Amino acid sequence: MTTARTPAAGETRICPHCKATILKSALSCPACNHVLKFDAVGTGPRSIPARCPLSIEGTIRHHGRGEVLEYSVLLEVHDETGKVISRQVVGVGAFQQAETRTFCLRVEVSPPERSVIVRDLRSGSVS
Numbered sequence: 001m002t003t004a005r006t007p008a009a010g011e012t013r014i015c016p017h018c019k020a021t022i023l024k025s026a027l028s029c030p031a032c033n034h035v036l037k038f039d040a041v042g043t044g045p046r047s048i049p050a051r052c053p054l055s056i057e058g059t060i061r062h063h064g065r066g067e068v069l070e071y072s073v074l075l076e077v078h079d080e081t082g083k084v085i086s087r088q089v090v091g092v093g094a095f096q097q098a099e100t101r102t103f104c105l106r107v108e109v110s111p112p113e114r115s116v117i118v119r120d121l122r123s124g125s126v127s
């Protein structure tokens, strides 16, 4: 037996493949690209492609003085009043002389998908 419900806007879940926190409405994981849900053809509204109103890419080059440099990638999201909604370190690492690191930030926005999450009541799993 199964039940179905539409997730609330902004509701999250953990990707079963890469363990990233993602939108519950996502049809695929933006981190690992695994498909998480399938929409049956013709059974619901069409998916609206995500827009990308913010996309930034930048490269940092080692300053060339020999020592290894470490880096931390800190991501903060603020609301319209400046209040921090989330703050997390999304990556760390190190690079040596003559190496570079390129960082890309993409913010995708879209209305919540209208696909349903199907809960298998026998196993308690969500698909």
Ligand SMILES: [Zn+2]
Pocket: 015, 016, 017, 018, 019, 020, 029, 030, 031, 032, 033, 034
């Ligand atoms: Zn994933």
